[in-house]
Amino acid sequence: MVVGDVTTGTEVLVIGAGPGGYVAAIRAAQNGLDTTLVDRDAYGGTCLNYGCIPSKALISATDVAHDARNATEMGVHADPVIHTDEMQEWKEGVVDQLTGGVEKLCKANGVNLIEGEATFVDDSTARIAHGGEGQGSESIEFEHAIVATGSRPIQVPGFEFEHEPIWSSRDALDVEDPPQELLVVGAGYIGMELSTVFAKMGVDVTVVEMLDGILPGYEDDVARPVKERADDLGIEFNFGEAASDWEETGNGVVVTTEDEDGEEHTYDAEKVLVAVGRQPVSDSLDPEAAGVEVDDNGFIHTDDQARTNVDNVFAVGDVAGEPMLAHKASKEGIVAAEVIAGEPAALDQQAIPAAVFTDPEIATVGMTEDEAEEAGFTPKVGEFPFRASGRALTTGESDGFVRIVAEEKAGFVLGAQIVGPEASELIAECALAIEMGATLEDVASTVHTHPTLAEAVMEAAENADDQAIHTLNR
Amino acid sequence: MTVKEFKLPDVGEGVAEGELVSWQVSPGDTVSEGDIVAEVETDKALVEVPSRYDGTVKELFAEEGEIVPVGDVIISFEVGEVEEGDEEAEAPDTEAEPGESTDEAKTDTEEAAAAETPEGRVFAPPAARRLARELGVDIADVEGSGPGGRISEQDVRAYHESTEEHDETADETPVTPGEEEAETPPGAGASETVSASDSPEAMRETTLATPATRNLADELGVDLDAVPTEKTRDGEAFVEEEDVRAFAERKESEGAAEAAAGAEAGAASTTAEPEREETVPYRGVRRTIGEQMATSKYTAPHVTHHDTAEIDQLVETREELKGTAEEKGTRLTYMAFVLKAVVAGLKEYPILNSELDEEEGVIRLKNYYNIGIAVATDAGLMVPVVKHVDEKGLLELADEVQELAAKARDRSISREEMQGGTFTITNFGAFGGEYATPIINYPETAILGLGAVEQRPVVEEGEVVAAHTLPLSLAIDHRVIDGAEAAKFTNTVKEHLAEPTKLLL
Numbered sequence: 001m002v003v004g005d006v007t008t009g010t011e012v013l014v015i016g017a018g019p020g021g022y023v024a025a026i027r028a029a030q031n032g033l034d035t036t037l038v039d040r041d042a043y044g045g046t047c048l049n050y051g052c053i054p055s056k057a058l059i060s061a062t063d064v065a066h067d068a069r070n071a072t073e074m075g076v077h078a079d080p081v082i083h084t085d086e087m088q089e090w091k092e093g094v095v096d097q098l099t100g101g102v103e104k105l106c107k108a109n110g111v112n113l114i115e116g117e118a119t120f121v122d123d124s125t126a127r128i129a130h131g132g133e134g135q136g137s138e139s140i141e142f143e144h145a146i147v148a149t150g151s152r153p154i155q156v157p158g159f160e161f162e163h164e165p166i167w168s169s170r171d172a173l174d175v176e177d178p179p180q181e182l183l184v185v186g187a188g189y190i191g192m193e194l195s196t197v198f199a200k201m202g203v204d205v206t207v208v209e210m211l212d213g214i215l216p217g218y219e220d221d222v223a224r225p226v227k228e229r230a231d232d233l234g235i236e237f238n239f240g241e242a243a244s245d246w247e248e249t250g251n252g253v254v255v256t257t258e259d260e261d262g263e264e265h266t267y268d269a270e271k272v273l274v275a276v277g278r279q280p281v282s283d284s285l286d287p288e289a290a291g292v293e294v295d296d297n298g299f300i301h302t303d304d305q306a307r308t309n310v311d312n313v314f315a316v317g318d319v320a321g322e323p324m325l326a327h328k329a330s331k332e333g334i335v336a337a338e339v340i341a342g343e344p345a346a347l348d349q350q351a352i353p354a355a356v357f358t359d360p361e362i363a364t365v366g367m368t369e370d371e372a373e374e375a376g377f378t379p380k381v382g383e384f385p386f387r388a389s390g391r392a393l394t395t396g397e398s399d400g401f402v403r404i405v406a407e408e409k410a411g412f413v414l415g416a417q418i419v420g421p422e423a424s425e426l427i428a429e430c431a432l433a434i435e436m437g438a439t440l441e442d443v444a445s446t447v448h449t450h451p452t453l454a455e456a457v458m459e460a461a462e463n464a465d466d467q468a469i470h471t472l473n474r
Numbered sequence: 475m476t477v478k479e480f481k482l483p484d485v486g487e488g489v490a491e492g493e494l495v496s497w498q499v500s501p502g503d504t505v506s507e508g509d510i511v512a513e514v515e516t517d518k519a520l521v522e523v524p525s526r527y528d529g530t531v532k533e534l535f536a537e538e539g540e541i542v543p544v545g546d547v548i549i550s551f552e553v554g555e556v557e558e559g560d561e562e563a564e565a566p567d568t569e570a571e572p573g574e575s576t577d578e579a580k581t582d583t584e585e586a587a588a589a590e591t592p593e594g595r596v597f598a599p600p601a602a603r604r605l606a607r608e609l610g611v612d613i614a615d616v617e618g619s620g621p622g623g624r625i626s627e628q629d630v631r632a633y634h635e636s637t638e639e640h641d642e643t644a645d646e647t648p649v650t651p652g653e654e655e656a657e658t659p660p661g662a663g664a665s666e667t668v669s670a671s672d673s674p675e676a677m678r679e680t681t682l683a684t685p686a687t688r689n690l691a692d693e694l695g696v697d698l699d700a701v702p703t704e705k706t707r708d709g710e711a712f713v714e715e716e717d718v719r720a721f722a723e724r725k726e727s728e729g730a731a732e733a734a735a736g737a738e739a740g741a742a743s744t745t746a747e748p749e750r751e752e753t754v755p756y757r758g759v760r761r762t763i764g765e766q767m768a769t770s771k772y773t774a775p776h777v778t779h780h781d782t783a784e785i786d787q788l789v790e791t792r793e794e795l796k797g798t799a800e801e802k803g804t805r806l807t808y809m810a811f812v813l814k815a816v817v818a819g820l821k822e823y824p825i826l827n828s829e830l831d832e833e834e835g836v837i838r839l840k841n842y843y844n845i846g847i848a849v850a851t852d853a854g855l856m857v858p859v860v861k862h863v864d865e866k867g868l869l870e871l872a873d874e875v876q877e878l879a880a881k882a883r884d885r886s887i888s889r890e891e892m893q894g895g896t897f898t899i900t901n902f903g904a905f906g907g908e909y910a911t912p913i914i915n916y917p918e919t920a921i922l923g924l925g926a927v928e929q930r931p932v933v934e935e936g937e938v939v940a941a942h943t944l945p946l947s948l949a950i951d952h953r954v955i956d957g958a959e960a961a962k963f964t965n966t967v968k969e970h971l972a973e974p975t976k977l978l979l
Contacts, residue, residue, distance in 0.1 A: 344604065344607040344608045345604075345607075346603075346607055348600075348603050348607075375592050375595070376592030377592060409622060410597075410621060410622020410623070410624075411622070412597050412622060412624075435599060435600055436599045436600075437597035437598055437599055437620070437624045437625075439621065439622065
């Protein structure tokens with residue numbers, strides 16, 4: 001049946017049902033606004049379907065196998081066998097549960113859900129094209145719109161994802177039959193997370209990276225434990241090389257890279273994973289029709305209320321700029337919804353934490369020592385190595401450290417960098433400290449449970465004031 | 475000389491505002507650190523506010539009876555040398571014009587601190603940031619009173635209100651609140667009143683105002699949406715205390731004029747009618763009692779069981795023991811005996827010494843006997859708790875009841891002394907009367923009310939005779955227990971009161 005040109009009205013149209021969009025829609029509905037959420041693909045967006053959740057599921061599963069295999073020191077001898085198809089089935093179950101949950105939450109909060117691709121007609125109308133032949137389209141008149149269209153993986157010229165041996169991260173996460181050899185292009189966080197997953201599955205992984213190290217943007221000593229662990233896993237790195245060409249062979253591909261001197265190198269692989277970053281999805285939306293300005297990189301600029309240059313159009317999440325993080329998207333979504341509802345909301349976070357689920361994990365929030373200095377502070381730094389943590393030693397994971405950066409005078413916490421076990425969890429305390437304007441003394445004087453990894457945060461704060469008990473004060 | 479402002483400190487857990495009950499000082503008075511300058515009543519207690527400085531009182535910023543939010547400046551002092559690092563020393567000169575105050579009045583300490591904090595970075599928690607947005611305050615302008623200059627919600631509120639004051643006085647000759655009142659009779663030509671008359675009642679749907687202003691409007695019976703104002707916040711009309719007072723005064727004078735006109739028209743007597751109504755503020759301890767009573771009444775289904783104890787023997791026993799007790803310095807009251815009798819009853823029927831924990835879905839039986847004694851005070855009903863009644867003798871109990879009641883009456887009782895009760899006794903008989911319906915001291919399960927000890931007619935062996943009786947009114951939470959248990963408990967109490975020797979067992 002053809003659904004003709006029906007026009008409906010809504011107070012808030014949210015485009016994109018990822019962690020920015022669905023959260024915005026729920027909050028808008030909670031605030032009594034008639035809200036419509038449209039998505040062309042799947043509830044939960046990239047995060048739930050093709051990103052955070054499936055990757056963390058596979059990371060956890062392969063960690064179990066790897067840890068069991070390497071626990072002989074603890075007296076545990078095991079030889080686990082990975083059934084990738086079953087692993088995928090479990091991962092899909094997790095994803096389905098979460099995406100189903102999002103749909104239920106939206107409905108329970110009274111959000112109208114529509115499947116289809118939204119395109120702006122003007123600043124108060126959007127056209128929704130429904131997927132599938134003969135499904136037609138409809139128009140929605142909105143009072144406010146929230147653009148939450150997210151991002152997609154960047155393609156390297158010549159390495160388009162439609163070619164079967166060339167994988168995007170999404171393809172890699174769905175694999176049921178892992179290749180013998182995998183070439184990963186890019187040593188950023190996605191490249192490093194997935195390299196680790198495949199190496200733990202027993203795949204021979206080679207990484208080529210244009211820059212001269214892994215995880216650009218992180219301090220050397222933060223990235224170092226990850227590189228060392230990757231080396232231990234047998235991952236081979238080739239820095240200063242850019243992938244330039246590939247061709248199929250009988251049982252895989254040969255990839256050619258080029259270094260700074262123009263010298264070519266070749267790599268045999270069964271599959272190639274291209275993980276060189278993500279770009280915003282704004283082109284399909286025709287933002288110009290609504291008068292919304294988009295920069296050369298496809299990002300929509302917003303103010304501290306998530307508002308674009310058009311008063312009634314807001315943008316949140318990856319499409320609204322770096323950092324491309326799900327939790328930042330959700331926060332922006334809430335702010336946009338509250339601003340539309342007339343609340344005095346604003347994006348005034350002092351710091352947004354970020355985590356990389358490599359082995360070991362990395363998590364950071366706020367300023368590094370250098371950044372604090374550049375910002376005009378006199379920084380004071382405390383560190384605690386996990387090798388001095390009782391809990392870390394009992395888990396067999398004692399690489400890495402907690403570093404806490406504060407300003408010298410009152411000791412306000414400005415930032416923290418953690419590399420080591422459960423860094424992604426531990427960073428939350430540091431983020432709270434920054435937001436609350438807590439000082440080193442506040443953190444150090446808070447009694448932490450023993451034996452836990454969290455004690456490392458307390459000890460790092462003590463160390464900054466030369467009061468650490470379990471490590472030498474620097 | 476330096477002017478120092480003093481903000482109403484946080485006087486207790488969770489207390490956001492207090493009523494300034496009385497000033498103990500006036501402008502020009504010399505004070506020393508520790509001298510009491512004001513009394514403030516919160517919903518928890520009456521608190522004396524000491525001066526933190528040696529100096530002279532310069533100005534009082536709140537009137538007696540006014541509700542003051544914690545963090546508001548209430549008084550300023552002129553003091554000598556400023557001690558380095560004293561936070562309060564950094565308060566801006568209140569006489570300064572807006573704009574000047576933040577720049578010129580900063581002390582060296584403040585500038586030094588500012589120099590080390592790069593521009594744009596403000597240390598304040600999210601709640602304070604949100605409040606600043608709500609009030610339209612740029613948080614970077616607010617001076618933090620926390621360690622290292624951390625900004626609290628109170629700092630934001632205080633800054634907002636101080637700038638509001640500047641904004642208002644900027645267009646007029648500065649007057650202190652006291653002067654304003656003295657020189658501005660109701661409805662008599664003050665510019666604010668005139669402008670209020672020019673624009674009669676506003677009819678808005680939404681009006682923004684601080685909680686203190688809302689309280690004031692309630693007290694004065696003023697509809698905030700009707701108060702004229704040209705001030706706005708976030709695009710909504712914003713009304714302040716001054717607007718409410720001016721509006722109320724205008725309404726009052728209009729009402730008086732109408733009444734006078736009506737009186738003339740009706741050629742009625744010229745004798746002024748007494749006021750038909752007056753309002754008494756519902757706040758402080760009175761409001762707390764009210765809220766607790768409502769919680770109890772509407773949570774626990776009350777059943778009241780009435781009975782009468784015949785206590786001739788008890789009257790005799792007390793008479794006998796009174797002299798001995800007095801020699802030991804104790805005034806032996808019936809309450810001491812009642813306490814013992816009640817504990818005997820509670821031991822036999824522990825269900826009355828309990829509370830219903832709705833969240834956990836359990837009834838908590840208490841194996842200790844802390845009995846609350848309701849005491850009428852000038853401020854309202856207070857319930858000091860006599861702890862471990864079962865472990866104490868009659869004289870000890872009598873002394874303790876006396877002491878706690880005295881403390882409750884002079885408001886020196888501590889919170890701890892009013893907490894931890896398991897059962898309560900209320901002695902309304904002290905004021906006469908027989909039976910009443912006591913409200914359970916929630917979440918306890920029962921309360922025993924005592925009527926007056928008097929001789930009343932009772933029937934003994936078919937004859938009506940006079941006997942000393944004590945009327946008992948036991949209210950129970952019917953969710954926890956039924957009337958049968960209430961009756962049985964009361965019987966045990968009666969038996970022990972009728973035969974005081976049983977109290978020795």
